[in-house]
Amino acid sequence: MKIAFFDTKQYDIPYFEKLGEEKNIKFKFYETKLNEDTVALAKGCDGVCIFVNDTVNAEVIDRLCELGVGIIALRCAGYNNVDIKYAKDKITVARVPAYSPYAVAEHTMALLLTSVRRVHKSYIRTRDFNFSLNGLTGFDLHGKTVGVVGTGKIGRVFIDICLGFGMNVIAYDKFPAEGSGINYVELDELFEQSDIISFHCPLTEDTYHMISEETIDRLKKGVVIINTSRGALIDAEALLEGIKERKIGAACLDVYEEEADVFFQDFSDHIIDDDVLARLISMPNVIVTSHQAFLTREALGNIAETTVDNLIAYSKGEKSGNELEF
Numbered sequence: 001m002k003i004a005f006f007d008t009k010q011y012d013i014p015y016f017e018k019l020g021e022e023k024n025i026k027f028k029f030y031e032t033k034l035n036e037d038t039v040a041l042a043k044g045c046d047g048v049c050i051f052v053n054d055t056v057n058a059e060v061i062d063r064l065c066e067l068g069v070g071i072i073a074l075r076c077a078g079y080n081n082v083d084i085k086y087a088k089d090k091i092t093v094a095r096v097p098a099y100s101p102y103a104v105a106e107h108t109m110a111l112l113l114t115s116v117r118r119v120h121k122s123y124i125r126t127r128d129f130n131f132s133l134n135g136l137t138g139f140d141l142h143g144k145t146v147g148v149v150g151t152g153k154i155g156r157v158f159i160d161i162c163l164g165f166g167m168n169v170i171a172y173d174k175f176p177a178e179g180s181g182i183n184y185v186e187l188d189e190l191f192e193q194s195d196i197i198s199f200h201c202p203l204t205e206d207t208y209h210m211i212s213e214e215t216i217d218r219l220k221k222g223v224v225i226i227n228t229s230r231g232a233l234i235d236a237e238a239l240l241e242g243i244k245e246r247k248i249g250a251a252c253l254d255v256y257e258e259e260a261d262v263f264f265q266d267f268s269d270h271i272i273d274d275d276v277l278a279r280l281i282s283m284p285n286v287i288v289t290s291h292q293a294f295l296t297r298e299a300l301g302n303i304a305e306t307t308v309d310n311l312i313a314y315s316k317g318e319k320s321g322n323e324l325e326f
């Protein structure tokens with residue numbers, strides 16, 4: 001099999017190359033993202049392998065079909081960047097539903113602890129031999145109420161971590177897990193009661209801009225908002241306003257609404273065009289990581305294995321069980 005691998009990062013190559021050699025799959029690695037302009041690179045390939053910020057709309061799907069490409073293998077769990085409905089009966093779409101919920105949940109807690117204990121500030125201070133503690137006062141997580149939105153694989157691991165810290169956990173899920181022992185509340189109640197809110201639900205029409213100007217009004221003053229799920233769950237401009245008005249105490253963002261053109265790239269020598277992102281990053285109480293939550297050795301190994309299994313199942317005319325069929 002020949003697979004065009006889009007949005008390649010250096011850390012992807014060793015895992016996929018090794019498995020590809022073992023399973024007779026040739027990966028053609030491209031740094032560029034898949035979109036209308038780059039789809040021609042898939043010519044001569046049986047499939048494409050994509051990540052979170054590639055664009056697979058109707059036009060791209062039509063072009064892939066014309067080129068004889070039969071499978072879109074997502075090397076991630078979320079699939080909001082693929083027009084699944086349009087793909088139906090035209091091309092196989094498979095994803096990696098789970099690779100390490102621990103990776104994402106642990107990064108979520110890393111962001112929360114960094115934020116509330118001001119580690120991002122003290123790290124920079126001590127490197128400059130500034131050992132002052134002024135302005136570094138944090139707060140205990142023990143006893144605080146954390147609202148978890150989405151109690152799937154990642155949300156549940158995060159809940160367990162929070163319980164280990166002695167936090168009071170409340171949760172909202174559109175499809176609550178019966179018998180899980182999770183303390184479910186309505187979304188409004190979660191917004192009103194939580195000292196910390198963490199998002200672990202997919203991006204859908206229902207969840208788009210869950211944090212907006214209107215919902216921010218209902219939050220507790222000083223609330224910490226964490227998003228390691230998908231950027232557009234939060235209206236970034238409204239978040240920025242909430243921070244400027246001192247309503248939101250802190251924000252920890254591993255994802256951002258307009259991340260596609262910025263994240264995963266080095267802009268350290270450039271002027272960033274996105275004023276909202278630049279202003280958010282300038283805030284002392286905002287921490288941004290660039291969609292890094294998944295990035296552990298364990299997760300990368302599992303992603304490569306499941307993606308290759310999906311490709312092999314397709315090549316044999318079989319189902320891996322990870323196909324997206326709607």
Ligand code: NAI
Nearest residue numbers: 078150151152153154173174175201202206228229293294
């Ligand atoms: P999952 O499918 O196991 O759980 C998602 C949960 O969200 C389910 O319990 C579902 O019922 C719930 N849900 C669906 N619609 C909802 C709604 N309208 N309101 C509230 N809850 C709703 O997914 P998993 O593996 O836990 O991943 C969660 C999200 O994390 C993914 O959708 C993805 O966007 C994001 N993610 C981010 C990564 C990163 O590196 N930052 C890596 C992997 C996933």
